[in-house]
Amino acid sequence: MLTTADLTVEKINSLLIAADEFSKGKVLKPTKEIFVSNLFFEDSTRTKTSFDIAERKLGLQVVPFDVTSSSVNKGESLYDTVKTLQSLGVNLLVIRHKQDQFYKELKEIDLPIINGGDGTGNHPSQTLLDLMTIHQEFGKFKGLKIGIVGDVKHSRVANSNAVALRKLGAKVYFSGPEKWFDEGAIINGTYLSIDDLIKEVDVLMLLRIQHERHDEKMKISLNNYHKKFGLTLEREKTMKENAIIMHPAPINRGVEIHDDLVESPRSRIFQQMKNGVFARMAILKDALESKGFEFL
Ligand code: CP
Numbered sequence: 001m002l003t004t005a006d007l008t009v010e011k012i013n014s015l016l017i018a019a020d021e022f023s024k025g026k027v028l029k030p031t032k033e034i035f036v037s038n039l040f041f042e043d044s045t046r047t048k049t050s051f052d053i054a055e056r057k058l059g060l061q062v063v064p065f066d067v068t069s070s071s072v073n074k075g076e077s078l079y080d081t082v083k084t085l086q087s088l089g090v091n092l093l094v095i096r097h098k099q100d101q102f103y104k105e106l107k108e109i110d111l112p113i114i115n116g117g118d119g120t121g122n123h124p125s126q127t128l129l130d131l132m133t134i135h136q137e138f139g140k141f142k143g144l145k146i147g148i149v150g151d152v153k154h155s156r157v158a159n160s161n162a163v164a165l166r167k168l169g170a171k172v173y174f175s176g177p178e179k180w181f182d183e184g185a186i187i188n189g190t191y192l193s194i195d196d197l198i199k200e201v202d203v204l205m206l207l208r209i210q211h212e213r214h215d216e217k218m219k220i221s222l223n224n225y226h227k228k229f230g231l232t233l234e235r236e237k238t239m240k241e242n243a244i245i246m247h248p249a250p251i252n253r254g255v256e257i258h259d260d261l262v263e264s265p266r267s268r269i270f271q272q273m274k275n276g277v278f279a280r281m282a283i284l285k286d287a288l289e290s291k292g293f294e295f296l
Contacts, residue, residue: 150207
């Protein structure tokens with residue numbers, strides 16, 4: 001699983017069904033030993049830990065890999081690192097990397113690779129857990145209005161989610177500072193002012209400001225961000241009665257969302273994290289089955 005653009009609607013639906021079954025307690029174990037490893041070249045709390053838990057729940061053998069103490073520090077390339085782990089007997093890799101489309105240099109390697117986030121490109125496992133959370137709430141995607149607010153230009157979550165949600169028949173709106181948009185970011189999307197968007201949508205997805213991807217031109221004052229573009233207590237009161245708040249996290253409390261709203265009745269932020277384990281179990285099982293491994 002590399003991008004949501006590669007996923008058919010049928011595949012998304014089958015992954016969501018499998019994730020739902022895992023969330024209700026379905027237990028599956030592999031019919032033979034399978035080794036997997038999680039290579040995180042960028043920091044992570046949720047994605048790395050939930051893949052780790054998902055792998056253990058599926059009875060997979062998790063091979064620890066710490067980039068900071070690996071031979072990557074001696075100059076070994078991503079290609080040679082992956083080729084080495086394959087030679088040692090690893091059967092699947094989850095990779096997060098700051099380089100957009102890092103997986104392109106691995107296309108000759110016949111090993112299932114799950115994209116745990118590539119630069120500003122894609123974050124498909126986040127999308128699956130987000131879709132699961134939306135489906136639990138509304139039981140559908142078609143006709144829903146989804147607002148994605150914030151650093152759209154640098155957010156792999158915005159990109160992955162917008163592509164998948166449009167495929168599933170939802171309408172996607174964007175808002176946030178205009179310098180964090182470009183034609184690519186808003187293609188086929190509708191830009192609304194923050195106040196108009198918040199009144200309109202069923203799902204409000206807030207994004208973290210991606211400071212680590214900003215050059216001098218992209219920086220903005222954090223003091224003004226909450227007032228101008230954030231979910232303030234006043235704006236929350238204008239949301240539709242059944243609208244929900246989502247955020248991939250980590251959250252900058254008091255910047256993109258008021259601290260009091262992070263754990264408010266509308267918030268599904270911690271439910272998203274919980275769903276992450278089940279969504280990732282579904283992704284792992286699907287990727288391994290596509291290579292002939294079996295689960296019972
Ligand atoms: N949402 C997300 O990808 O979080 P982490 O960076 O902590 O994995």
